[in-house]
Amino acid sequence: MFYIIPNNARAIMTTTNPPSNKNLPAELPFDDSMEGRNDAIKWSDLQASSTTLPDLETAGRMLIKERLGYLPSLNVTLAIEPNIRALLMAYQKGETTFDIMLEQADRYIKLARNEDIRRNTTLEYDHSTYELYSSFLSLFAHKAKERIAKFLGYAPPVEYSAEAEMFIRKILADDTIYLDEKITTYDIKAVTLITYRTALYEHGKATADIIPLIGSNLSSLSV
Structure with a gap:
């Protein structure tokens, strides 16, 4: 099995009901005053995460990473982690089937993916985006484009891929990160975008908000 549920998790709560789909929000709650501060963590999310089935914290994050293909930062995942743990x-406890x-879980993870994209991208590219695309770590531009095309199976239009390509350029330029020929979490994040x-x-x-999670559909990529 792809995640680990601690043996003593059953004793944490005597009754745990899985979240109802009826209460699933269209988007994750977000305070507009935090716009641009992508590393900020809401206190309410932190408090809920620390008090809800804490023994399932690792298993929950492993499930998010397995299904999405990469693990977004805590400021994104904390909002859904209590729900993921409750589902696990x-x-x-045998209250729901694996499927x-x-x-x-995928419905919550898609919310986190969509929020991660919303916080870390500019949905409408302007002239400054393309100027940056032309100059940012240009030494790695060709290799980044080739790497993305390899895993996607085609070379996407720049209006869809500019920020993803710049992200991969940054990873390629980092001496502390080694990218081999196989797909990595960095590649999956770029392909997701x-x-x-x-x-x-x-x-x-x-x-766009309901497209399949890449991690659960790797067979669709050229890996």
């Missing part, structure tokens, strides 16, 4: 507990647990932007511009936000 419900599955362990239903994954289906419900591109596939989201493609769906957004070709089909609209409603469609």
Whole structure:
């Protein structure tokens, strides 16, 4: 099994009901005053995470990473972690099936993915974006473009891939990170951004928000 549930997790709570789909928000709660401060963590999220099934913290984050393909920063995942842990507990107690647990977990994980994209990208590229794209770590531009095309199976238009390419350039330029020929979490994050932007511009936000999670669908990539 791809995640580990501690043996003593059953004793944490005597009753745990999985979150209802009816209460699932369209987007994660976000304080507009925090716009631009992408590393800020809301106190309410931190408090809920620290008090809700803490023994399942590692298992919950492993599940998020497994399904999404990479693990967003805590300021994004904390908002969904209590729900993910509750689903894991419900599955362990036999209150839900494995498939239903994954289906419900994926809905929360997609919210985190969409929020991660919203916080860390500019959905409408302007002239300054393309100027930066032309000059930012240009030594790694060709290699970054090739790497993305390798895993996507095609070379995406720049209007969909500019920020993803710059992200991979930054990773390639980091002497502390080694990228081999196999797909990595960095590649999956870049591909996630591109596939989201493609769906957004070709089909609209409603469609983009529900596209499959890359980590659970790696067979669709050229890996």
